[in-house]
Amino acid sequence: MADHTSPERPQPQNTGWQSLVDDWSSDRQAFKVSWGKAMMWIFLLSDTFVFSLLLIGYMAVRLTTPQPWPDTGEVFALTVLGHEFPLLLIAIMTFILITSSGTMAMAVNFAYARNRRMAALFILFTAILGASFVGLQVFEWTDLIQKGVRPWENPMGAPQFGAAFFMITGFHGLHVSIGVLYLLIVARKVKRGDYDRSGNYEPVEIAGLYWHFVDLVWVFIFAFFYLL
Amino acid sequence: MAYVPSADAHAHHEPQSFVTKYIWSQDHKVIAIQYSLTAIAVGIVALVLSGLMRVQLGMPETDLVDASAYYQFMTMHGMIMVVYLLTALFLGGFGNYLIPLMLGARDMVFPYVNMLSYWFYLLSVLVLMASFFVPGGPTGAGWTLYPPQAITGGTPGAGWGILTMLLSLAIFIVAATMGGLNYVTTVLQARARGMTLMRMPLTVWGIFIASIMALLAFPALLVAAIMMFLDATLGTSFFMPAIIAMGRELPHEGGSPLLFQHLFWFFGHPEVYIVALPAFGLVSDIISTHARKNIFGYHMMVWAIVIIGVLSFFVWAHHMYVSGMNLAFGFFFAISTLVIAVPTAIKVYNWILTLWQADIHLTVPMLFAMGFLVTFVVGGLTGLFLGNVVVDIPLADTYFVVAHFHMVMGVAPILVVFGAIYHWFPKITGRMMNDTLGQLHFWITFLGTYIIFFPMHYLGVMGMPRRYYAYEDYEFIPQSAHDLNAFITYAALVVGLAQLLFLYNMFWSAFYGRPSGGNPWRATGLEWQTPDTPPKHGNWGEKLPVVHRWPYDYNVPGVEQDFIPQNEPRPHSGTAEGEHHKAEEGRS
Numbered sequence: 001m002a003d004h005t006s007p008e009r010p011q012p013q014n015t016g017w018q019s020l021v022d023d024w025s026s027d028r029q030a031f032k033v034s035w036g037k038a039m040m041w042i043f044l045l046s047d048t049f050v051f052s053l054l055l056i057g058y059m060a061v062r063l064t065t066p067q068p069w070p071d072t073g074e075v076f077a078l079t080v081l082g083h084e085f086p087l088l089l090i091a092i093m094t095f096i097l098i099t100s101s102g103t104m105a106m107a108v109n110f111a112y113a114r115n116r117r118m119a120a121l122f123i124l125f126t127a128i129l130g131a132s133f134v135g136l137q138v139f140e141w142t143d144l145i146q147k148g149v150r151p152w153e154n155p156m157g158a159p160q161f162g163a164a165f166f167m168i169t170g171f172h173g174l175h176v177s178i179g180v181l182y183l184l185i186v187a188r189k190v191k192r193g194d195y196d197r198s199g200n201y202e203p204v205e206i207a208g209l210y211w212h213f214v215d216l217v218w219v220f221i222f223a224f225f226y227l228l
Numbered sequence: 229m230a231y232v233p234s235a236d237a238h239a240h241h242e243p244q245s246f247v248t249k250y251i252w253s254q255d256h257k258v259i260a261i262q263y264s265l266t267a268i269a270v271g272i273v274a275l276v277l278s279g280l281m282r283v284q285l286g287m288p289e290t291d292l293v294d295a296s297a298y299y300q301f302m303t304m305h306g307m308i309m310v311v312y313l314l315t316a317l318f319l320g321g322f323g324n325y326l327i328p329l330m331l332g333a334r335d336m337v338f339p340y341v342n343m344l345s346y347w348f349y350l351l352s353v354l355v356l357m358a359s360f361f362v363p364g365g366p367t368g369a370g371w372t373l374y375p376p377q378a379i380t381g382g383t384p385g386a387g388w389g390i391l392t393m394l395l396s397l398a399i400f401i402v403a404a405t406m407g408g409l410n411y412v413t414t415v416l417q418a419r420a421r422g423m424t425l426m427r428m429p430l431t432v433w434g435i436f437i438a439s440i441m442a443l444l445a446f447p448a449l450l451v452a453a454i455m456m457f458l459d460a461t462l463g464t465s466f467f468m469p470a471i472i473a474m475g476r477e478l479p480h481e482g483g484s485p486l487l488f489q490h491l492f493w494f495f496g497h498p499e500v501y502i503v504a505l506p507a508f509g510l511v512s513d514i515i516s517t518h519a520r521k522n523i524f525g526y527h528m529m530v531w532a533i534v535i536i537g538v539l540s541f542f543v544w545a546h547h548m549y550v551s552g553m554n555l556a557f558g559f560f561f562a563i564s565t566l567v568i569a570v571p572t573a574i575k576v577y578n579w580i581l582t583l584w585q586a587d588i589h590l591t592v593p594m595l596f597a598m599g600f601l602v603t604f605v606v607g608g609l610t611g612l613f614l615g616n617v618v619v620d621i622p623l624a625d626t627y628f629v630v631a632h633f634h635m636v637m638g639v640a641p642i643l644v645v646f647g648a649i650y651h652w653f654p655k656i657t658g659r660m661m662n663d664t665l666g667q668l669h670f671w672i673t674f675l676g677t678y679i680i681f682f683p684m685h686y687l688g689v690m691g692m693p694r695r696y697y698a699y700e701d702y703e704f705i706p707q708s709a710h711d712l713n714a715f716i717t718y719a720a721l722v723v724g725l726a727q728l729l730f731l732y733n734m735f736w737s738a739f740y741g742r743p744s745g746g747n748p749w750r751a752t753g754l755e756w757q758t759p760d761t762p763p764k765h766g767n768w769g770e771k772l773p774v775v776h777r778w779p780y781d782y783n784v785p786g787v788e789q790d791f792i793p794q795n796e797p798r799p800h801s802g803t804a805e806g807e808h809h810k811a812e813e814g815r816s
Binding site: 028031039043047054060067152158160162163171 | 337338405408409410412413416417418419420421422423424425426427443444446447448450451454455458462463464465466469479481482483484487490491494775
């Protein structure tokens, strides 16, 4: 509390809680991150609420509907070589999406190493995995529609099953699709050398934040919609 | 990775053509004015609707509106006033204008996103206005849009009306999200040298916390809107139980109408504070400036804003006591509701203690600020009645609720809106608004709103239900209530027309008002210290300001003027530091 009128405060290198207090009581900025990254984090916080409420809404209607809820293990089973594997398709989709998180992390690593070619390649690879996830989702939707499931009806029981399924996976699929476009744009910019010129590869990491978020949301959808 | 926001570099890209300067503008000040004018325009529509409703209630023999139109007007009036006027004006209008100026920034962090935010808002307003022209007219579901009636036949506007409303809300949420992200990031990451969080004006604190709340509360409305949209178009049953409507069995079953109420109020109650917190902030700055006194208990004021923001996410079901719920939940929500009164009361006491023995200048902004104080206390006290389950149950759905709600959420914030416009108008245009017209506007509005809403408490306690289109032929409603209704209508029409004074004053003064100079109120905030008035693109000329103190150094002994602007270095005399130290140390 030495000099309150000096424009800049001393910045002691504290650790633990004290460093948090220092960050929040500093001038100019509260977090030592760029504007874009801060904004992406805040957006993801807001989007978390959207997905949480969608899942809570699904749980609420699952409780209120008097009809039986279909067994997701059977509904999403895949027959391979004459043998029925419960949830196989969803397992593959989950595996693909989590793998894409790994490739995205590698892309960020290559980007900060200024390895333009590899960074662009891995972002592209991530986008392809994302696109194949959406492709499998289309397959899954087609399968369910052929089984007679609609947003308004469901031959296996509660009509809310169809409604929640199409709404939640649709909303998530929309996020993945937007993410694929977003990644393609970033990949193109990396390839063109935009970030070499600006000297800042952070946009790759920001795109990565979004992508990891979409993956993480899927894990919750997987747990709450498919496993429960 | 170290990142230095090179704010000084933003100074040189001033747009030249008329279109880039005033229409597709990325300047936060122009966007703020666009937001404000759009919000005021749509607010006038809502005001006219309320006038039409009052004519029906006060003079039912005129038959000006029929039952369907009454419900449609009521729905649109409520939704427009709460969402499209107050939220947009406080966050998009005042937030956009004041945050960068008060923090010493050149602009919002992402001006392009900021511009998109306005255009999405305008689109949402246009979609909403379009619902007046769709087949069946706008929705008449009541402003809370409760299902099942919102989408079943028989409710006016059940087809196109409700769909345009939901679509418009979704677009508005996109706009509010883009704006809110900008406001929050700007406050957190783009402040001037020396501007710590605890040196920010309370206006910025209020808008900052309200923006965070908007980012967390609007998702609930978005989810509710998506589900209801699917219910209405695809025939899903999220909110629809098995139901017979208009003698016909509907193809729905198993949904939960209560789920909608929870989602709506999980948005709806924070929404009250999304509107109130910016108002708290603005009014703190107005009071401090015009009472020439530092704000009492600055740190308490900040923490009260934060605590109110957090608590407001835990009280939503107090809007649903009559929907039926577990007694323990009713108990919980009644307690949390009453607990919110504590930080709120701290704020009110601090305002009063700021005024205590102050050098009060009864300027027009100050009149409105004091009008807010009184009105907010009156509205808040009736909130204590409605927050208790046993008192709420007989009073719910009567005019008591209408009175409470309009006092605390309608009149109180709108008084702040007026006060803030009179206060910051000189900075926005470089001209003063006319004082005589302003005084006249204040007294008619302030006294008029009491004449309108005070008797409604009485009508409510008497048991007069709200949301009825006509009250004839009810034995328990005496003639005196009808006379009172007519009286309220006359007052409402006078107050409504008196707003023309304000509009005339605003537009006339923008061009012909007395030139104000840069700092007509002798205020300390950074926004009053800009090199140009109105501030040019980039706000600060060549050099960004440096902040040396908190924003409330008023009535400082030993300095030439009685105040020290935030960007002024240590004064020659040491006496001013005493006050400041005290305020700073209040934290430890």
